[in-house]
Amino acid sequence: MNTGRRQTGSALLVVVLVLPALLAFGMVRLLGTRDGGKDRAEPPPPVSPSGAVDSGPAIDLAARITGTAYSTELTFEINRDRAEAGPPPQVGDCRQFAEWAQRNGGFPVGGEPVQTLSVHARRSLDVNWVSVTAVPVAEVELTKEDGPWVELACRDDAPSPSPSVPRGEEEGNIDRPHVLTAGQTIELPVPLQAPDDTGEAFPRGVVDYQLDVRIEIDGVVQEHVLRNGSVPFRCCGRITYMGFQAARYEWRLSPSRSLRYCPELRYTLEPPPERCETTRR
Template sequence: MSAGRRLFRVVAIGVLPAVLAFAAVSALRSGDGGDRAGPGRTTATGGVPPGRADGSGQPAGSAGSGGAVELAATLSGTAYSTELTFEVPQARARVGPPEWVRDCGQFAAWARDNGGVPVGAEPVHTLTLRARRSVDVQVNAVRAVQVARVNRAGEQGPWVELACRDATASPTASPPGRRRGGELPHPLAAGQTLEIPVELDGLDESGSPAAPFPGGVSDYRLRVELEVDGTPRTFDLRDGDRDFRCCGRITYMGYQAARYEWTLSPARALRYCAELRYAGKPPPRTCGPREPA
């Protein structure tokens, strides 16, 4: 064999493995597609780094693998009621929700999508934690971080209350959550989901006393401080793909706004309670069926 042919074989044997390895890595990267966002993905910002509660960098609620805990939050009531009531213009309250709205949970989402502002100065949020492996999770604090004040002066009233009422009371309905941070750790098995109703803690970031929630109507995020297997993590959670919004107030001493209550099943019905204006002790409220607009 000539020297030229021997040199060609040596070069081919040395270079070919590197070429094949490069092609394999390129194929894997193109197939993975990176971090693709999908519909309904709950985002978590902040923390070190942002994302899952174990610092994997994956957004909370995503379908990616490798995270210890997925974390999401919903506005679920107030410190006094598990029912969400919304402040809306009267014309909107008389128009029924679309056909796809079949229960009070879907009703609440529809009301928020259409500009309804939850009523009540002490909102309760439900944290949903899902473990991807066996892990201990401890929630230390949950605070509202104001993003922006909401100026509603240009919106058309009059303002009324809008609510959803189940046709039958649920025997499993739980009372409003009064849990706050600093509880004992929750041991979770792989695949287990835990829902924790939490009220907002009334301390600012420095630990000084502060109001649990900004005054007036605000857009805000939830700052959740927790520990995953003893490692501190901090996350700012949103309401799906938007910020949370709270809190309306249209009932004062001597005045209760008109109230519209929708029952969705087994048949749709609208119940109307007239506004009350009074001095001293409030009189009984007058409520009755009403035809939708």
């Protein structure tokens, strides 16, 4: 009889002690649900090794073709009708001309492409090291139906606008650190690195490719994949051979617009003199 009373008393004591705690826990959960959990502690934002809070991408990257192993000036292989029509009036310099040519099916003539990397800083940072690899996406087969193919180039007396370069930095030198402040942009001509499984930095023939970029920002290596806007990059054509020189269209955009046209040449020994004509457009 006494044993039963003791067990009943113990059970009541447990209920008395535990019930208030359960009620308090339930009220806390209910209040947290009603206010959306605003009072709950959020994890702190990640911090970079330099101690700065990392609130998003530190840089914006872009790349463009600025030449080839064949020439420091861009010459494009393109459909003849496109070359004759030329760029629209809003294309005012050779940099815009190159972008227009590539959007309209043109691609550089020559060997390995020369890429220029544009680095825009969203905050103050150090760029310590850059590596760029061309990764083929597809081989391009050219057909006569897409042609006839000609050479297209741009000649401009006015220099293209250049981005701001940090004071004391030499544009194009990727072997030394570059100190950027928020809003600054630097352009770096970068040699292509050979992929691990091949000995060539760029394959032969006309190839669609993208760029794998590894860049060290404030001691941390980032990896990026770059394309030519919404499509892959494309390079490199070869349209002039021994005994044949393709027709060439050279557009001058400033100070006035004109076209210099040189017809194709076929020969067996030495190439004959060019017979070029210049017309106002």
